[in-house]
Amino acid sequence: TQAEAVIDLIRSRTDLAHQVALTQLRGELSTVIKEQETRLLELLVPIEAALDFPEDEIPDLEREQALNVIQTVQQELENLLAQADKGIILREAASVVLAGRPNVGKSSLLNRLLGEERAIVTPIPGTTRDFVAETIDLDGVPVRLIDTAGIREIDNVVEKAGVERAWQIIREADLILAVLDSATEMSREDQEMINSIKQKKAVIILNKTDLPVKLF
Numbered sequence: 001t002q003a004e005a006v007i008d009l010i011r012s013r014t015d016l017a018h019q020v021a022l023t024q025l026r027g028e029l030s031t032v033i034k035e036q037e038t039r040l041l042e043l044l045v046p047i048e049a050a051l052d053f054p055e056d057e058i059p060d061l062e063r064e065q066a067l068n069v070i071q072t073v074q075q076e077l078e079n080l081l082a083q084a085d086k087g088i089i090l091r092e093a094a095s096v097v098l099a100g101r102p103n104v105g106k107s108s109l110l111n112r113l114l115g116e117e118r119a120i121v122t123p124i125p126g127t128t129r130d131f132v133a134e135t136i137d138l139d140g141v142p143v144r145l146i147d148t149a150g151i152r153e154i155d156n157v158v159e160k161a162g163v164e165r166a167w168q169i170i171r172e173a174d175l176i177l178a179v180l181d182s183a184t185e186m187s188r189e190d191q192e193m194i195n196s197i198k199q200k201k202a203v204i205i206l207n208k209t210d211l212p213v214k215l216f
Contacts, residue, residue: 032080036073038191043069089174093135094144099170099197100179101189102150105207107132109179110147128167131169146173151189167196204209 043066098106111117114134132147148169149162170176176197180190194204 015050032076035077039069039073089141093144094174095144095146096171096175096177097146097148097169097173098177098179099148099151099166099193101152101181101187101193104150104179104181106147106150106179109177109205109207110145112192113145132163147196155178170197170200174201176200177205178202179205179207182206183208 032058046066098110101108110132114136131149133144135142135144137143146169148166151163151166170193178197180186
């Protein structure tokens with residue numbers, strides 16, 4: 001709706017999101033939908049005539065034309081649905097989650113991607129007990145980078161809650177950056193994480209490659 005377009009325009013975080021919201025505000029999206037509606041309505045006359053007068057066959061050419069129109073409308077609507085998915089990302093930001101065991105370098109990677117020291121980095125496992133999130137502009141697309149608590153079995157109540165929250169964020173992510181420490185052997189937590197993201201969009205990142213590789 002126009003009201004939703006105004007809200008999207010106000011909340012737009014990037015120039016691209018701003019342009020898309022303006023397009024919707026101008027009614028260009030509604031125009032495309034109306035055009036498809038008109039095409040389908042124009043088909044009703046010959047179709048209803050065929051139903052009312054079944055003895056009068058519709059010429060083959062008209063049948064072919066009707067099929068072409070339906071296929072064209074279907075393609076246009078599929079294109080709109082694809083654009084809608086992109087619109088959701090532009091409006092709400094794509095969620096990119098950094099996941100992995102403690103001390104594999106997730107927080108350091110987040111700071112490097114942000115270009116600032118946003119997350120605390122220490123050699124102590126469990127430094128990040130809750131998620132840290134910041135939004136960046138990636139070629140016009142708002143991307144929400146999320147650094148999660150290190151995945152491991154832990155008895156500490158606070159850190160355990162952070163790990164459970166991390167798994168929830170991973171399940172909801174648009175993209176997962178799975179960080180592995182190449183200087184240590186593959187752990188049970190590493191394998192569990194890899195298995196859990198097989199059906200998700202994910203990128204495996206091998207960190208600490210300047211050290212002797214022991215992961216494989």
